[in-house]
Amino acid sequence: MSRFFAGGSDSDDSSSDEDLYGSGSESGSDFSQDEQDGGDDNDDDMSDDSMFADDSDDDSDDDEDLGGKGASYFLKSSTVADSDDEEDTGKKTVLSAKDKLLAELANCSKLIDNGKRINDWVLIQGEFDKLNKAMERFTKQRHGLPPKVYIQCIVELEEFLNTQLEDKAGIKKMNASNSRAFNTVKQRVRKNNKEYEAAIAKYSSGGDVAEEEEEENKEDKPKPRAKDEFVLTAPSQASNEEFTTVGKAGKALVSPTDMFKTLKTVLESRGKKNTDREDQVRQLENLLPSASTVYQKISVYTMLVSTRLDLSSASAALAPENWLKVVGDLNDLLSILEENIDTYHVIETAPEIEDVEKGPVAREDGVKLIPGSVASLVERVDDEFTKALQFMDPHTTEYVDRLRDETKLYQTLLRVQMYIEHVSDEKDTLGLARILVRRVDHLYFKPNNVINMTEQIAWGGVKGDSKATPRPTEKDLTSSTYPTTLISNMCSVLYKQSNTVFRTKAMLAHVYHYALNDEYYKARDMFLMSHLQSSIASAEPQLQVLFNRTLVQLGLCAFRSGLIAEAQQSLQEVCSSPRLKELLGQGLAKYAQAGVVDKQRVLPFHTHINLELLECVFLCSSLLMEIPFMAAHNTSIDAKKKVISKLFRRMLDYHERQVFCGPPENTRDHIMQAAKALQRGDWEAARDLVCAIKIWSLLPNPEAIKAMLTDKLQIEGLRTYLFTYWNHYSTLSLSTLADMFQLPVKDVAAIVAKMIAQEELPGSLDQKTNSVVFTQAVQQTKLQQLAVALSDKVIQLAERNERLVAGGYQFDKMTQPQKRKTQRAR
Amino acid sequence: MEYDLTQKTLPFLDRHLIYPLLQFLKGRGVYNDTELLQLEYDLLKDTNMTDYLVELSKELGQNDADLQAKKENVVKTLAELEEATKPVFEVLENPEVVSELKENKTQNQALLTSKYGLSVEQINLLYKFGQFQYNAGRYQAASDILYHFRALSTDPELVASATWGRFACEILTSQWDSVLEELGKLRDSVDSRSLDPQQQLHQRMWVIHWSLFPFFQNDTKGKDALCDLFFSSSYISTIQAACPWILRYLVVAVIAGGHPHTASVFQKRLKDLVRVVGQEEYEYQDPLTRFVKSLYIDYSFEDAQNQLADCEKVLKQDFFLADSADAFLESARKLMSQVYCRVHQRVDIAQLSQTLNLSQEQGEKWIANLIKDSRMDAKIDESDSTVILNHPSVSVYQQVIEKTKGLTFRSSQVLNQGVTI
Secondary structure, three states: OOOOOOOOOHHHHHHHHHHHHHOOOOOOOOHHHHHHHHHHHHHHOHHHHHHHHHHHHHHHHHHHHHHHHOHHHHHHHHHHHHHHHHHOOOOOOOOOHHHHHHHHHHHHHHHHHHHHHHOOHHHHHHHHHHHHHHHHHHHHOOOOOOOHHHHHHHHHHHHHHHHHHHOHHHHHHOOHHHHHHHHHHHHHHHHHHHHOHHHHHHHHHHHHHHHHHHHHOOOOOOOHHHHHHHHHOOOOOOOHHHHHHHHHHHHOOOOHHHHHHHHHHHHHHOOOOOOOHHHHHHHHHHHHHHOOOHHHHHHHHHHHHHHHHOOOOOOOOOOHHHHHHHHHHHHHHHHHHHHOOOOEEEEOOOOOOOOOOOOOOEOOOOOEEEEOOHHHHHHHHHHHHHHHHHOOOOOOHHHHHHHHHHHHHHHHHHHHHHHHHHHOOOOOOHHHHHHHHHHHHHHOOOOHHHHHHHHHHHHHOOOOOOOOOOOOOHHHHHOOOHHHHHHHHHHHHHHOOOOHHHHHHHHHHHHHHHHHOOOHHHHHHHHHHOOHHHHHHHOOHHHHHHHHHHHHHHHHHHHHOOOHHHHHHHHHHHHHOOOHHHHOOOOOOOOOOOOHHHHHHOOOHHHOOOHHHHHHHHHHHHHHHHHHHHHHOOOOOOOOOOOOOHHHHHHHHHHHHOOOOOOOOOHHHHHHHHHHHHHHOOHHHHHHHHHOOHHHHHOOOHHHHHHHHHHHHHHHHHHHHHHHHHHHOOEEEHHHHHHHHOOOHHHHHHHHHHHHHOOOOOEEEEOOOOEEEEOOOOOOOHHHHHHHHHHHHHHHHHHHHHHHHOOOOOOOHHHOHHHHHHHHOO | OOOOOHHHHHHHOOHHHHHHHHHHHOOOOOOOHHHHHHHHHHHHOOOOOHHHHHHHHHHHOOOOHHHHHHHHHHHHHHHHHHHHHHHHHHHHHOHHHHHHOOOOHHHHHHHHHHHHOOOHHHHHHHHHHHHHHHHOOOHHHHHHHHHHHHHHOOOHHHHHHHHHHHHHHHHHOOOHHHHHHHHHHHHHHHHHOOOOHHHHHHHHHHHHHHOHHHHHHOOHHHHHHHHHHHHOHHHHHHHHHHOHHHHHHHHHHHHHOOOOOOHHHHHHHHHHHHHHHHHOOOOOOOHHHHHHHHHHOOOOHHHHHHHHHHHHHHHHHOOOOHHHHHHHHHHHHHHHHHHHHHHEEEEEHHHHHHHOOOOHHHHHHHHHHHHHHHOOOEEEEOOOOEEEEOOOOOOHHHHHHHHHHOHHHHHHHHHHHHHHO
């Protein structure tokens, strides 16, 4: 997972790296670094490459001119080339790109031979480099396996080297530049030869005979092997029709050896520039019918899936039809794997296969291990899906259509999960976790019934059962508790992972799910106990986005449960930020140059949290807290400093400054006018305005929300009224107040009592007349007010000093309710 | 019974400690008596209190053949253990040895091994013997043995275990002073030992539950100590996280604990209590916590009064709280009328007495006492049958003087402390 979210432009590289490994049914481990370097070098040679590409264009034109001859044309030309090399006549023949290269190779090898004779290592080094460069181009243009000339040359060179090495005296005699060159060649040859180990082995086994044969039958018909090579590596420009004919003819001819050769070619050219991926896909598709054994099928499918995935690029997603094909292939692969689950296992930890053609050797229990990773394949498929959604306009029908594919993807995920559970070690849950985290990703933001639907469809098409997430029964799928159990099951596996990304993600998704289902306390306790607040700042952007989403969802949940203060507190930070969209991963930063990576961070539309609803909830919560607060502190000297929500204050100020105030149009207008009404003590107007907001209908059970808001408005209206107007009264009857705010007298009494007890309201209750009696406060002079404020400050200072001396630099934890839950976990 | 906590507290108590609880529940009508008897039997089945078990099984009408066998077995083991630990005791009874023993345990052990031939195994046998005695219900003996063991052993695990054992023994023999001493030791060991957090949490929960015995069966001083223990930051968070039902005991301890301290300590505790009760409202509620909530969070006197009536029932059914019920109700009424008077200017005596569940005459007396005790600025208007309370507003000068009065003293204290550090 982390590898995919590592961010930065390298994400692409890393994923392809993994796939190289994943599909490496025949890849040599030596392939990684050297080849990578080679690839880098190639970038410099771009101009050369394009030149060659042109050449091959010409070539293909010729090809079409010649029409039906097809392959045979090439065969002939290749033989011509061979003879050219041999005779070295320098005829002006139009040679194909391949032929040119072959000629070059042959020339180099000849020069190397010369060098050997006179023991001139400087010459050999130069020629060897040229040889390899030519070889690189050769591979790049996908002419197939390394030509004999090349292999022969490098093998002979190595032999020569070895003999030289034994001749210690000879080495000592060499002059400085010569011996330096000797050493360089020695190292390069070793390194280089490793890459071609397989070919060399083949060469040396039947090498001598073939060599002679080749020399003798120079003018002879090409051997079938060479022919196959061409069938499989027909240039991309070749017309389709032609290709199929050859394919049909070649069907019977594709021997396992050639199949693996092709696979290897494809593998080697992956990740390089100028590779025609579509062509490779076609090649692989053609291999499919001729793959007869299970091992071959698995090899071809793994390669095909990853090659197909290569068709996408960083800035564009895979086309829907291609994506569907990938899913199809992946499912085929899974079917094969499931059928042969007792004989073949594809796992990441499998040892390298020694003989690629014969396949892996069976373990004691008869299971053959193939190195590879189904998990990474399905992960990439998932990534492509997300990418496709990111690049799509969410308001079109295509988007919706595309979303339907999610069920297919989800089902595949489920299958892969079961496969991995079956194949991998009990203790090694990393692979399982990788899949589970994807499943959680697909589920956590969905309401229960949607989760049930998704699960139902997914399990419907899948056989078997899973340990981590047991198959749901009919009853489960209709129950409202199943999704929670499912998410808990999946998360509990993830919590055990050593990788913090898994754990964090699981934790946040879990909390999000609870919050979505109105389990506020559970969600909050989990959230606080996770200690994420302290570490999230250093996490990856994706996780931060998830954190913010969870926090916001928690706030919404608190609001739905009627916990206004908690809601306000949760939403405050995120909602007041001008970067709201960016924080929630629902848009890009303003004025910033948005790179591809930034775009990838934006979540697909269907996972978004409705921003307007969010704003509405936040402003409503702020309204309920801020208005009475403002009324209470209106007179105190530092009224300006005490602010609960700056954003709300700002909006209110702006609203007040307007010359003309029309009827409310949007959510914000409604709330601002409601705030004004509440300030006047007109709670009914406030209620009407707030309830008229249309967006409440997006919440489940809007009527309950409105009723809750009405209750709160009554109470806060009463408080505001008392704060604002108390000094106009000497007594105020409770029943009048109860009438005014349509609250029971008992509640009014309790509210007033609370205000008196907390010294918010100067006055007391008279039980006999059932009224509030206000003590007319002596108006304090400015000096007196300041004196009181000063004495408060002095006391604070004294207390702080005491705490410092008491040894703990820590403040009294008990007075910090926020930290409370953090402590709990200890 | 809705608010019975027995089932919640049982998992955190030792079987011997559960026994008194079951005895208490008998005949309260909360649970079926035969079930209780069976429970008691099951509870004690694994102990060595064979004689009592035989009686119980007779009551339940069960065959006691096994028990007889067990009894013999117990007697035999007891004799064996006694025999085995004899040398240890002999050595320990030697006054010479006692004088030679020093603070350092490792040295002591070396001394005992070399001079008197006491091996570590023999000392560990002592532990076994103590446990056996405890299981047999001979707490006093067990306590003594464990005391000796602890003095000699160097194994921290066993010593900790022995401390728990002694704690239980002292509780069961009602030796409150030594109970508190043991509790102090336990607290130290639980807090200091580097356990993993979960284990520590469990141990704290045990400490919390066990300490209910000494604190509630003791006099009011116990409640005070309980408040100190439970309000210490690590314990209050344990209560909040793992066993919120303890809040009930905390409520009683704070409210019924009387006001042995200055008012400020009491106010601080009350404030903490109100905060905790408010925070845990969603996790635990019973009439007692609801009383606190309605009085101090909602200021709804009507609710508080209703809850108070329920409180009485709950208190009477609780093993730990039954004795404190009256004190609690008395205190609760006082607090309620205090808050009531604070927000009211004129109070109808009839109504107040009703709120306090008292007759009018009692109410008047009550009010008069309250005014006298708390030195409120209040007068009873007999003809109107009301109480008039004055809430003089404090002048600004007074306020500032009040606030800054203690500052010099506090600062000098800070300075002193700073110097000593």
